[in-house]
Amino acid sequence: MTDPGFWIFVGVVAGIFAIFALGLQIQLGFTGLLNFGHVAFMAIGAYTMAILVVRTEMSIWLAGLIAIVVSMAFGLLIGLPTLRLRDDYLAITTIAFGEMVRYFALNLQGLTGGPQGTINLAGSGRAVSYNGEWVQFQRRVQGWLESLLGDTFLGEYINPNFTMMVIVWIVVIALILFLQRTVNSPYGRVLRSIREDEDAASALGKNVFSYKLQALAIGAAIGALAGLFYAWQFSFFSPIDFLPLQTFFAYVIVLLGGLARNWAVPVGAIIFAVIFAGTRFLNFWPLTEFDSGERAYLRLIIVGLILILLMAFRPQGIFGRRQEMALE
Amino acid sequence: MSDASHSDARILEVRDVKKRFGGLQALSGATLDVVPGSITALIGPNGAGKTTLFHVITGFYKPDEGEIAFLGDSIAGNPPHRIARKGLVRTFQLTKALTRMSVLENVMLAAPAQPGEQLAGVLFRPLATRKREQEVEERAMELLRLVRLDRLADEYAGTLSGGQRKLLEFARALMVEPRMIMLDEPMAGVNPSLGLQLLDHMRLAQEERGVTFLLIEHDMEVVMTVSERVIVMNEGHVIADGPPEIVRNDQRVIDAYLGTHREEAV
Amino acid sequence: MAAPEETRPPLLETFDLDAGYVDVNILHGVSIRVERGWIVSVIGPNGAGKSTLLKALYGYLKPRGGRIVFRPDGTDHDITGMKPNRITGLGMSYIPQLDNVFPTMSIMENLELGAYLSRKDFDERLGQIFEWFPILEQRRKQSAGTMSGGERQMLALGRALMSGPQLLLLDEPSAGLAPAVVDLIFDKLIEINEAGISMIMVEQNARRSLAMSHYGYVLDMGKNRYEGVGRELLHDEKVADLYLGGRGRLAAAEQLGDLDYEAQERDATREAPESRGS
Numbered sequence: 085m086t087d088p089g090f091w092i093f094v095g096v097v098a099g100i101f102a103i104f105a106l107g108l109q110i111q112l113g114f115t116g117l118l119n120f121g122h123v124a125f126m127a128i129g130a131y132t133m134a135i136l137v138v139r140t141e142m143s144i145w146l147a148g149l150i151a152i153v154v155s156m157a158f159g160l161l162i163g164l165p166t167l168r169l170r171d172d173y174l175a176i177t178t179i180a181f182g183e184m185v186r187y188f189a190l191n192l193q194g195l196t197g198g199p200q201g202t203i204n205l206a207g208s209g210r211a212v213s214y215n216g217e218w219v220q221f222q223r224r225v226q227g228w229l230e231s232l233l234g235d236t237f238l239g240e241y242i243n244p245n246f247t248m249m250v251i252v253w254i255v256v257i258a259l260i261l262f263l264q265r266t267v268n269s270p271y272g273r274v275l276r277s278i279r280e281d282e283d284a285a286s287a288l289g290k291n292v293f294s295y296k297l298q299a300l301a302i303g304a305a306i307g308a309l310a311g312l313f314y315a316w317q318f319s320f321f322s323p324i325d326f327l328p329l330q331t332f333f334a335y336v337i338v339l340l341g342g343l344a345r346n347w348a349v350p351v352g353a354i355i356f357a358v359i360f361a362g363t364r365f366l367n368f369w370p371l372t373e374f375d376s377g378e379r380a381y382l383r384l385i386i387v388g389l390i391l392i393l394l395m396a397f398r399p400q401g402i403f404g405r406r407q408e409m410a411l412e
Numbered sequence: 413m414s415d416a417s418h419s420d421a422r423i424l425e426v427r428d429v430k431k432r433f434g435g436l437q438a439l440s441g442a443t444l445d446v447v448p449g450s451i452t453a454l455i456g457p458n459g460a461g462k463t464t465l466f467h468v469i470t471g472f473y474k475p476d477e478g479e480i481a482f483l484g485d486s487i488a489g490n491p492p493h494r495i496a497r498k499g500l501v502r503t504f505q506l507t508k509a510l511t512r513m514s515v516l517e518n519v520m521l522a523a524p525a526q527p528g529e530q531l532a533g534v535l536f537r538p539l540a541t542r543k544r545e546q547e548v549e550e551r552a553m554e555l556l557r558l559v560r561l562d563r564l565a566d567e568y569a570g571t572l573s574g575g576q577r578k579l580l581e582f583a584r585a586l587m588v589e590p591r592m593i594m595l596d597e598p599m600a601g602v603n604p605s606l607g608l609q610l611l612d613h614m615r616l617a618q619e620e621r622g623v624t625f626l627l628i629e630h631d632m633e634v635v636m637t638v639s640e641r642v643i644v645m646n647e648g649h650v651i652a653d654g655p656p657e658i659v660r661n662d663q664r665v666i667d668a669y670l671g672t673h674r675e676e677a678v
Numbered sequence: 679m680a681a682p683e684e685t686r687p688p689l690l691e692t693f694d695l696d697a698g699y700v701d702v703n704i705l706h707g708v709s710i711r712v713e714r715g716w717i718v719s720v721i722g723p724n725g726a727g728k729s730t731l732l733k734a735l736y737g738y739l740k741p742r743g744g745r746i747v748f749r750p751d752g753t754d755h756d757i758t759g760m761k762p763n764r765i766t767g768l769g770m771s772y773i774p775q776l777d778n779v780f781p782t783m784s785i786m787e788n789l790e791l792g793a794y795l796s797r798k799d800f801d802e803r804l805g806q807i808f809e810w811f812p813i814l815e816q817r818r819k820q821s822a823g824t825m826s827g828g829e830r831q832m833l834a835l836g837r838a839l840m841s842g843p844q845l846l847l848l849d850e851p852s853a854g855l856a857p858a859v860v861d862l863i864f865d866k867l868i869e870i871n872e873a874g875i876s877m878i879m880v881e882q883n884a885r886r887s888l889a890m891s892h893y894g895y896v897l898d899m900g901k902n903r904y905e906g907v908g909r910e911l912l913h914d915e916k917v918a919d920l921y922l923g924g925r926g927r928l929a930a931a932e933q934l935g936d937l938d939y940e941a942q943e944r945d946a947t948r949e950a951p952e953s954r955g956s
Binding site: 265266269270271273274276277279280281283284285286287288289290291292298407408 | 470471472491492493496497501502504508509510511512513517520521522524526528529530531533534541544545568571584588
């Protein structure tokens, strides 16, 4: 429990999830889109990049950029037929979309490596990784950090995880600044008005459908970015990393922080990551009755419980305002 | 006050519009037109189809049949935002305040020509956006002062009472700087002295900016006081049309409100 | 149409009833009475509070002031604020304007549901309803959602009658129906009334409902305005004036002018009820 290395790892995960949740934030928190398939964008981002790097030996930066664009394209694709649907129907169709992407990943073995994941990307028998270029980049950054901070920071050696944490959190903060600027702008005002009352926005001349598409596309881009960092951190992934559960986690994070509060998302992500990882160390009875496999499920139960308690006692989230809940 | 002297052009023309919902024929061939720069009232008993007609004209429903033209352009079946951009703005009977946004933001939202409302504008034209925002904020506060909501500018619109929300919608509609405003029961729940001011502002907008008004109203006093012309609907179509004093004494209109019955001996 | 033969107290009476919704009061001191065997009309211009009155009588709204007394068995029952299911049990049924049948269930099932609270006399009542509305018997297995407007209204009536009420509350029974169908329904209502069932009818078509009512109440802005024998009110010009005349509120406000600017400031944030229907 006192191993800082572990907590740095948690910090990385929290950062990746913060990015992912911010992508949901702009759809749900600002525009009121009930997208339950957000994980699909993470998957599309990660897979597109990996496939391009392995198959075409593209630079990881170009592949990443294309991955983001492809994800946005998918966002538009799914948005065109579904955004005119009512809330609950949108939720159902987006879950389906998320699952469709995962099933494609599972079954299009030739394209995605199938259930074995990216290790299989070059066909069976040859293990590959896409991550070479990233690892090099990470080493360079690590070098800069070491020259900046010395060999150790807070008594801990500067290692790849620490480097990754710094990189990811720089991106998180940049994203938040960008989103803040957006939400406080007239553009953000239109998005929020759509969340409040589409008909009113429409009657004032706003093309609601177009704005919703844009929110979806931006959310898709950010989701893809999260997917990229996920891929780069773990050097390997497979369809099982993109279960609908991940979208659910993003919802918990966004709700923990309070809808439409950008700065609250990273806080929510950290709390979430801490709870999720921290339960690993609860070593008292009755938890000692469970083995580690069961404890994983236990963690899920705890997270679910927290969500229930949150909704019951503080639905506005940690930073939300009670008044806004009453006005809904 | 209208320009009827030099043209017969009507700012809004509705021809034979029909709309059915399942078994109910809500509009059965509604025909009317509105003189530019005038204040016209649309009255009629419950269920006459007044609000349905509003929804059809402003694009929230598609008509089954019939034609609608605004400023000479056909708008039947157009989506609401496109009709609003042409200069035809409406308010709602059950007010649609954007509850979790401030009163000021509600009005600022309505401002036309704000480059910052497009993503490209926010990213690439920050100066123009900021300048326009300042103008918009000033104009919005002006309008809020008009309707006596300026003290509540930073409050959530959701905390406003029903009558206050009507006022907010009125201010919001004026903010768009439209050619014509369609108001659905603008006086409902509004205190009489404030109501008088609203009527004054309507007349002012009409005189100074040539805005045309079409309002659905149940309060006959309001209708008599402010409208130059009254159109009466019943059972989905127009049954009378003329100056207020004449319409009010029209037997058909009285019959429409009170209903008809068979004369029978019981 | 006879007046009550004996001086029995009225079947239903309200005393100074105040009622409204969360942020607004609609009814201000409304008093009405329904004698046994009467059809009573409640009419008035838009926003008068007619539907609100029915809802307050039937327990959908808890009154904020005043009392409602119901005397189905001759003794006083104070039903102010009582829950609707208990009120039905006492003998008052409510037929709302919309959503008044279960569309996914058959006609027979709808009728059976109507008798839920009182199983006794089920067959007898069913027979009586089929006599009044033969079409319900013919189509009794048909799903209620496939019926026409008029047929649905008949089913709603039938269902309400299955609990053996003494008093029916009808909210705009003619709404959305073709005139010929309205004739049919209203004729049936007269028949049902002649069998001894009293009614309170809120109707948009004021004349038609007054023509068949023993008594009428005209509400305006939530208050009693006029009342009288049905046929007399029918020809009363004051009623027509109420619908199409103004109330002079604006004129009154104008007279105040700028004299009381501060009061106007205060007034600006105090509101009158917002109308809830069009």
